Amino acid sequence: MNKLDFAGRHAIVTGGSAGIGAAIAKRLAASGAKVTLWDLDGSPRVDVSDPTSIEKALQGIGKVDVLVNNAGVAGQNVPTVDYPIEEWERVLRVNLTSQFLCCRAVAPLMAKAKYGRIVNIASVAGKEGNPNAVAYSASKAGVISLTKSLGKELAQAGVLVNCVTPAAAKTAIFDQMTKQHIDYMLSKIPMGRFVEVDEIAALVCWLASEDCSFSTGGVFDISGGRATY
């Protein structure tokens, strides 16, 4: 592993107890960062789709140099015309509103300190739109736009905001999907394999570091050739 220098930096990773978030948290910690996890499955339990829970989690936390908005769910795999309205609202809330809420809470602290790196986890589904995953795809397209808007707003504040658009990675999120959907996602990847969580962590950690200094509002592809834009 190539080490980046996160000495003295404090990073918050949402959904950091498992999967991609855990790999990001591990790499940040191995590179010297103090890491705080905000996860439903953690102690204390933080629900990033709930502004009160975020406010509570921020109390007494001091400075935040890095925010990785990673928590997310897959939602059901059903055609759009059959997609339950409550499920649409749940997926949008957990995947998109949560990132808005965390940015809204943390960005002012970063702007005050004149330093910050925000990395939002989107998905190649947000660029391409996966069939039978309308809420997931729309939520991730929203994350891409959220990133572009906030990146422009904070471009002169010392706070850089970028997102990544991974192809499928074999994590516990697969338990929420149908086999047909997983096979579809794999079939779309020219490299012919799933991305490893450590590969995503490497890109996210660079975007979270001081080395990333002239990119903001950017959408960084990591889809094994699926999206060449």
Ligand SMILES: NC(=O)c1ccc[n+]([C@@H]2O[C@H](COP(=O)([O-])OP(=O)(O)OC[C@H]3O[C@@H](n4cnc5c(N)ncnc54)[C@H](O)[C@@H]3O)[C@@H](O)[C@H]2O)c1
């Ligand atoms: N695995 C993939 O194929 C893939 C591909 C592209 C993008 N992503 C995105 O990467 C992110 C992480 O996915 P993963 O595969 O590691 O999933 P995962 O299910 O392994 O982990 C998700 C984590 O988020 C937490 N979480 C869920 N809802 C939360 C909430 N309301 N508040 C706090 N924590 C919450 C869960 O407890 C869990 O620890 C998600 O945003 C996902 O959409 C995943």
